[in-house]
Amino acid sequence: MIDPESARSLWFPIAAGTDLAARHVFHARLLGRELAVWRADDGHPNAWENRCLHRGVRLTIGINDGAELVCRYHGWRYANRTAECTYIPAHPADAPARTVCNTRYPLIERHGLLWCAEAPGPATSLPELPDELSLTMRAIPVAAPLAAVRTALIELGAVHDGKQLHGAIGEVLYLLQPVDASRTVIRGLLRPAADRSRDERTDRAATANATAYGAADEALLLEHDERLERLRRAIEADPARRHDPDDWPVVAPLVAASLATMPEPGAEGRAAPLRLRVGSMVRTADGSVLEIDLLPLDADAHLPGATPGAHIDLHLPNGLVRQYSLANAPGQTDRYRIGVLREPVSTGGSAWLFERLRTGDVLAASVPRNGFALRRDAVDTLLIAGGIGITALASMTMTLQRGGHAYRLCYLARSAEHFALMDRLAPLGDALECLSGLDAAASRAVIAERLGPYREAHHVYVCGPTGLIGCVRELAAELGWPDEAVHFEHFGNAAPLDTRGAFQVRLARSGLNLTVPDGQTLLQTLREHGVPVPSSCEQGACGTCRVAVLDGQPDHRDVYLNAAERKRGDCLMSCVSRASSAALTLDL
Amino acid sequence: MIAAVQTPPVDCAAATARPATDPVAQALWHPLCAMETLHQDGALSTRLMDEPLRVSIAGGRAVVQAPQRDGATLPAVVRFGYVWTRPDGVDDPHSGLFQIPEYDEPDRRNVHAATVGVRTSAPRAVENFLDMGHFPFVHTGVLGAEPHTEVREYEVALNEAGTEVLATRCRFHQPQAAAGAAQGMLVEYVYRVPHPYCSVLYKSCPSDTSRLDVIALFLQPVGQERVRAHALVSVIDDDSSDLAIRMFQQSIFAQDKPILENQRPVRLPLDPRAETPIRADRSAIVYRRWLSALGLTYGCLPAPA
Numbered sequence: 001m002i003d004p005e006s007a008r009s010l011w012f013p014i015a016a017g018t019d020l021a022a023r024h025v026f027h028a029r030l031l032g033r034e035l036a037v038w039r040a041d042d043g044h045p046n047a048w049e050n051r052c053l054h055r056g057v058r059l060t061i062g063i064n065d066g067a068e069l070v071c072r073y074h075g076w077r078y079a080n081r082t083a084e085c086t087y088i089p090a091h092p093a094d095a096p097a098r099t100v101c102n103t104r105y106p107l108i109e110r111h112g113l114l115w116c117a118e119a120p121g122p123a124t125s126l127p128e129l130p131d132e133l134s135l136t137m138r139a140i141p142v143a144a145p146l147a148a149v150r151t152a153l154i155e156l157g158a159v160h161d162g163k164q165l166h167g168a169i170g171e172v173l174y175l176l177q178p179v180d181a182s183r184t185v186i187r188g189l190l191r192p193a194a195d196r197s198r199d200e201r202t203d204r205a206a207t208a209n210a211t212a213y214g215a216a217d218e219a220l221l222l223e224h225d226e227r228l229e230r231l232r233r234a235i236e237a238d239p240a241r242r243h244d245p246d247d248w249p250v251v252a253p254l255v256a257a258s259l260a261t262m263p264e265p266g267a268e269g270r271a272a273p274l275r276l277r278v279g280s281m282v283r284t285a286d287g288s289v290l291e292i293d294l295l296p297l298d299a300d301a302h303l304p305g306a307t308p309g310a311h312i313d314l315h316l317p318n319g320l321v322r323q324y325s326l327a328n329a330p331g332q333t334d335r336y337r338i339g340v341l342r343e344p345v346s347t348g349g350s351a352w353l354f355e356r357l358r359t360g361d362v363l364a365a366s367v368p369r370n371g372f373a374l375r376r377d378a379v380d381t382l383l384i385a386g387g388i389g390i391t392a393l394a395s396m397t398m399t400l401q402r403g404g405h406a407y408r409l410c411y412l413a414r415s416a417e418h419f420a421l422m423d424r425l426a427p428l429g430d431a432l433e434c435l436s437g438l439d440a441a442a443s444r445a446v447i448a449e450r451l452g453p454y455r456e457a458h459h460v461y462v463c464g465p466t467g468l469i470g471c472v473r474e475l476a477a478e479l480g481w482p483d484e485a486v487h488f489e490h491f492g493n494a495a496p497l498d499t500r501g502a503f504q505v506r507l508a509r510s511g512l513n514l515t516v517p518d519g520q521t522l523l524q525t526l527r528e529h530g531v532p533v534p535s536s537c538e539q540g541a542c543g544t545c546r547v548a549v550l551d552g553q554p555d556h557r558d559v560y561l562n563a564a565e566r567k568r569g570d571c572l573m574s575c576v577s578r579a580s581s582a583a584l585t586l587d588l
Numbered sequence: 589m590i591a592a593v594q595t596p597p598v599d600c601a602a603a604t605a606r607p608a609t610d611p612v613a614q615a616l617w618h619p620l621c622a623m624e625t626l627h628q629d630g631a632l633s634t635r636l637m638d639e640p641l642r643v644s645i646a647g648g649r650a651v652v653q654a655p656q657r658d659g660a661t662l663p664a665v666v667r668f669g670y671v672w673t674r675p676d677g678v679d680d681p682h683s684g685l686f687q688i689p690e691y692d693e694p695d696r697r698n699v700h701a702a703t704v705g706v707r708t709s710a711p712r713a714v715e716n717f718l719d720m721g722h723f724p725f726v727h728t729g730v731l732g733a734e735p736h737t738e739v740r741e742y743e744v745a746l747n748e749a750g751t752e753v754l755a756t757r758c759r760f761h762q763p764q765a766a767a768g769a770a771q772g773m774l775v776e777y778v779y780r781v782p783h784p785y786c787s788v789l790y791k792s793c794p795s796d797t798s799r800l801d802v803i804a805l806f807l808q809p810v811g812q813e814r815v816r817a818h819a820l821v822s823v824i825d826d827d828s829s830d831l832a833i834r835m836f837q838q839s840i841f842a843q844d845k846p847i848l849e850n851q852r853p854v855r856l857p858l859d860p861r862a863e864t865p866i867r868a869d870r871s872a873i874v875y876r877r878w879l880s881a882l883g884l885t886y887g888c889l890p891a892p893a
Contacts, residue, residue, distance in 0.1 A: 054863060260861040
């Protein structure tokens with residue numbers, strides 16, 4: 001008998017390294033549980049629960065695109081390493097909720113095998129095996145419980161060490177993988193044939209090509225393979241060894257309670273749970289831009305994934321909180337790349353980063369948020385970047401490029417020396433158009449031409465100085481582009497924060513009646529009364545603190561909403577907006 | 589080795605047999621076969637809710653016999669071209685089958701398009717029929733195509749009597765909505781779920797813009813994890829042959845089948861925390877709540893109390 005509960009803390013081989021062929025998803029089983037095992041192009045092997053979180057379809061029938069695993073049913077994409085869902089095609093305008101994350105199981109690659117422990121305990125470790133065992137035998141599946149296979153191996157002469165479920169006969173070490181209550185896989189490791197010189201073997205190991213063995217090794221593998229086949233037939237022919245015990249129960253992981261219902265607005269506040277280490281800092285664009293790599297504290301750790309258009313809040317040691325768009329490649333979780341423009345009249349953010357920041361410094365940061373999400377359902381996407389506005393758009397173009405979508409990137413800068421992030425943009429080729437030194441009229445003419453009259457399912461994204469965004473929005477409106485096809489993100493709100501005049505708010509869900517006094521923002525009042533609202537820029541530019549309005553007339557004052565959204569009056573930015581009517585009713 | 593001692597947690601594979609005595613499901617009319625098939629073959633052996641049944645024709649009427657009940661007969665009605673029966677044996681004319689008024693319109697072509705065996709539960713198959721989000725990924729180039737993947741907001745509600753789920757204003761971009769259409773367009777659907785294991789779809793009719801084509805899916809729960817899916821197509825179409833209509837429906841079913849057979853658990857989980865719904869799944873959420881309210885368990889994993 002094997003106790004499946006205590007076995008869940010042990011390490012078992014579940015696949016050979018060669019089973020994880022490029023862009024393949026391997027179906028593995030351990031202790032009754034199904035696993036989707038796949039290797040990304042960066043070499044990292046993943047072992048996940050074999051179910052898409054959405055509708056339970058096996059991920060082993062999904063698509064390994066090299067960086068993400070894509071579900072076959074609705075195209076949900078899950079990132080290498082973190083298993084976070086990065087994209088939900090049914091709602092292309094929304095960034096997925098951060099907590100949509102598949103269940104991962106610990107996986108280690110050693111001796112040409114992939115070892116998995118469902119819930120490794122502190123006292124369990126991988127079995128210590130001699131390094132010379134470098135030949136991996138073909139896996140032999142046996143329709144019999146583990147105890148029966150183990151007994152048969154011992155009868156054949158395998159010596160087992162009493163701790164792990166493995167044993168050796170001569171030059172072969174046998175390892176057992178309990179698939180479920182009635183099935184077991186025998187895996188074997190061999191020393192390479194003795195007639196080969198040590199130097200030759202070292203060369204062979206250096207090429208790390210497990211399949212490139214010589215004729216003598218092949219004969220050895222065949223001999224042992226035949227021996228195991230005979231054993232398998234003998235076990236399966238013996239009715240006493242083939243009894244069908246009860247199935248092992250497998251607990252399906254539940255999704256987080258917050259995900260079990262339809263998405264609601266988050267309530268995380270201005271939290272900074274991440275700690276990031278400053279890696280390389282490079283000055284580009286004639287010294288006006290600082291490109292910074294922010295790394296996890298632990299070199300092997302991975303950061304929460306970022307969708308294209310996402311930004312993080314950086315909490316600077318001088319007390320300022322600033323938002324920076326991420327120029328990350330799709331699926332990149334080993335670092336966040338940001339670009340900081342040196343502002344001639346800095347309010348303290350860019351000056352601090354340019355003058356004070358050093359490689360190795362640690363900064364607190366929020367998890368990535370996205371108020372500028374990229375749709376991937378466009379027939380064609382036009383991206384217009386002005387200056388440092390390229391950061392968010394660089395991430396978008398890399399995503400569109402990888403997905404094979406049609407797009408054009410028009411990048412405007414002051415002079416030919418003022419282009420940043422060129423290492424990320426160079427591979428875009430003809431899709432990238434760099435324009436420098438144009439005056440306002442010339443920029444306007446170029447933008448009008450690139451936009452052209454609106455065609456269905458075309459989208460434009462613009463990020464850059466306020467003037468550029470205004471120009472693109474104005475031209476797009478003239479050319480018949482509807483508001484929902486024009487996406488923009490401001491760096492900040494040029495209008496100073498104005499908190500004059502008190503007004504009343506009624507909170508429909510919590511039943512509170514509050515007064516926002518003269519001199520205070522709505523967001524501050526809400527927080528004082530224990531109503532948590534997430535926020536980021538607190539200037540009405542990023543959209544994080546958006547709140548639904550049920551009744552009353554908001555006085556918007558933000559730069560996030562478009563004209564149609566303002567006119568509807570069904571939401572406001574709680575960090576800057578006030579009331580034109582005497583009172584507002586909010587969906588809080 | 590230590591002997592296994594454990595409390596039974598939630599079973600993902602749902603292998604533990606639940607007794608197939610769901611009084612709610614037993615009191616429903618279930619389809620068994622198309623009359624057309626019965627006329628061809630004279631008689632047919634099939635299964636319904638794990639019970640073998642024999643369907644035959646006697647005196648021009650369909651007869652359903654239950655060999656495990658000493659050959660007793662079960663009630664039989666013929667509706668929409670299919671033979672239906674009730675496993676509880678109650679032949680109550682007042683608790684009849686739902687209506688599809690369009691079926692009886694004189695100028696309609698009613699085609700029995702397919703009967704396909706699928707290793708899934710009846711509620712999983714209903715949810716798949718209601719789902720538009722999979723069109724670009726599963727029915728690529730036919731019912732949908734990337735990059736047009738968005739599921740727009742739609743209306744869904746349970747009727748006042750609590751007998752039917754209705755989803756309206758369901759719109760989806762289809763690459764070739766009608767034969768001969770040169771480019772893609774938004775197609776509008778209406779879905780009815782008038783029976784826990786049946787759904788009726790209405791879509792715009794290419795030959796008459798004032799009327800709607802009907803595609804109905806009737807699931808025969810052979811077991812908790814096995815169905816026969818019967819498809820009825822009721823269209824105003826003088827051009828397409830029966831064969832062309834069947835080929836189209838069967839190719840769509842063939843694309844859904846491998847997806848449905850790879851869903852785990854096979855039974856529909858009614859625990860809200862088992863899966864992750866998005867706004868596009870509102871019809872499925874209403875459907876699952878309806879099943880819970882009905883107390884129907886056959887083909888489902890009921891939510892923990």
